[in-house]
Amino acid sequence: MCVQEAEQQATEGTKENTQMEINISSVDQSSSLVNSLPLESICENTASEDRKEIQQNNFLPALRAGEWSDIGERASMEDTHICIPDMAMNFGQTRLGEEAISFYGVFDGHGGKAAAQFVRDRLPQVIVEDADFPLELEKVVTKSFKEIDSSFAESCSLESSLSSGTTALTAMIFGRSLLVANVGDCRAVLSRRGVAIEMSKDHRPGCKDERSRIESLGGFVDDGYLNGQLGVTRALGDWHIKGLKKAENGGPLSAEPELKLVTLTREDEFLIIGCDGIWDVFRSQNAVDFARRRLQQHNNVKLCCKEIVNEAKKRGSIDNLTVVMVCFHPEPPPPLVVERRTRVRKSFSAECLQNLKYLLEE
Known part of the structure; x- marks a missing residue:
């Protein structure tokens, strides 16, 4: 082989290697592009939102709780409530980790106060003593x-x-997590930057989903009452009322709670838990607006609860009244800044007006 042929083969080999490198590079880049497709939409605004989310997820609530109850216009008081800052410590249990699990609840009795007090006194301890607590809390x-x-x-x-x-209705707070469990028509409402977020659903016979469940289990709704006897579709107790509960399939009156779990952020301000006597005269958003104004005035959680109860009485509620409130910040809720909307003038084209005229004349 002459020098010229050797140089030519070397040159061709270099071209092949270069081509191979280019092909490999193209494959790597294609793979990289496929893997990075979700990132293609990133822009300055998106990055800013990501930073904001990270800041919110680093949020750890500083809990402050208050409560107030009143017999209202009833002859006897059948409501009761509970506030436990640290469940494990309260019941002498060894806590896993450093995070305390707080427990709050409102129990609205009917036909007497025994069931409400029984559940209040025993439910928290049953939860804590379960073998799966707190790892499988739901x-x-x-x-x-x-x-x-x-x-x-x-x-x-x-x-x-x-x-x-x-x-x-119970609410458990552990770290940044809020777990609400509800049976009946008490309600929990979360204030998120002044917007009311309902954390529970009222279990009443008028609810479509509840009615379907009731009828599938042999029950019925008569004049707005479950089997013509009870104004709620889920409750604890009531074993003395025939036809509502059955040991084999549970019956139309259910004791199973509906759960809602959310992760709290800096925008979450407080949680209101109230019996149905409160919600008879307060809409959820109205209660949040009322509580925000009162907290901005004095930042006293217990006093705020008292003012909600007194306002409910002024508005004509005749039921027992109970409110528990949990705030997630030491400071009062900040004033809301309302963004001014730019006025947009709407106009119709000549063609659109002509078509409209034609349609009207038909």
């Missing part, structure tokens, strides 16, 4: 509601004077 809460319901049935069988029922 499962534990659901199971504990049903277990308490069965325990109360046994107590009523031994002492008939206890026979009664209660709605139950």
Whole structure:
């Protein structure tokens, strides 16, 4: 082989290597592009939103709680409530990790106060003593509601004077997580930058989903009442009312709570938990607006609860009244800045006006 042929082969080999490198580079770049497709939409605004989300997710609530209740226009008080800053410490349990789990609840009794007090006194401890607490909290809460319901049935069988029922709404806060469990028509409302976020659904016979569930289990709705007897479709207790609960399939009156879990951010200001007597005269957004104004005036959570109850009485609520409020910041809610909207003038083209005229003349 002469020098010229060797140089020519070397040159061709270099071209092949270069081509191979180019092809490999193209494959790598294609793979990189495929992997980076979700990032193509990133712009300055998106990056700013990401930073904002990171800041919010680093938020850790500083809890402040208050409560107030009043007999209202009723002859007896059947509401009760509970506020526990640290469940594990309260019941002498060894806590996993450093985060305390706080527990708040409102229980609205009917047909007596025994069921409401029974659930208030026993439900938190049943939750804490469950083997899966706190790692599988949603499962534990659901199971504990049903277990308490069965325990109360046994107590009523031994002492008939206890026979009664209660709605139950609980809120558990651990770290940045808020878990609300509801059975009945109490309601929990979260204020998120002044906007009311309903954390529970009222379980009443007029609710379409509840009515379907009731009828599938052999129940019925008559004049707005479950089986013509009860104004709620989920409750603990009421074992003495025939046809509402059955051991084999639960019956039309359910003790299973509906759960809602959210991650709190800096925009979340406080949670209002109230019995139905409050929501008879307050809309959810109205309650948030009222509470924000009062907290901005004095920043006293317990006083705010008292003012909500007193306002409900002024508005004509005749039921027992109970409110529990949990604030997530030491400061009062900030004033809301309302953005001015630019006025947009709307106009119609000549062709559009002509078509409209033609249609009107037909």
